[in-house]
Amino acid sequence: MKLLSKHWSHRFPVELSSEQATIYFGDSGCRLTPRNGALNIEVWGEKNALPQLQDIVLDHLQRFARRGETLRASWSRDE
Template sequence: MDQRRAIVVTPSGSRMLQQLCKHWSHKFEVAFTPAHGEISLPMGRCEMDATDDSLTVVVSAVDPGDAPRLQKVVEEHLRRFAFREDLTFDWTDAQGVPVAPEPPEDQPHG
């Protein structure tokens, strides 16, 4: 499994965690409390932990090639839910090495 992690500074971590879990609960297996959420997606898992000032997001892709896509899908959804905040996602791999962000879809890859 390819795992990636980001700690996002936000006072709205619990609200965003719950909103994402509720959003996906009609499609995927979801379990959550105000402080912790788990979502089983077709390409892997998303786990989130909220504190008063941050949201830790961990995505685990079954296929390593899906890790960038899974990371991007989760990040895009959280950004939509936090439209009033400018969130920063500094993703790292399982060893803590920074992971370069994926280019936007409307930009050429290269």
């Protein structure tokens, strides 16, 4: 969470605390919250852009993962 926030803070507004990080991509964004050994990821924006935003966030998280570690994501939607 911290590494990704620092990485994106060079291009986007970021709010970072010990409890969560929020990254703003114009009209969309994501919130990262560590919980019970996992990272809860919330993304928002235009409905048709959400799958791409999810892929971008997961791809960047994978770049910061431990070598050889593959991250898994399980996405759900609030309607």
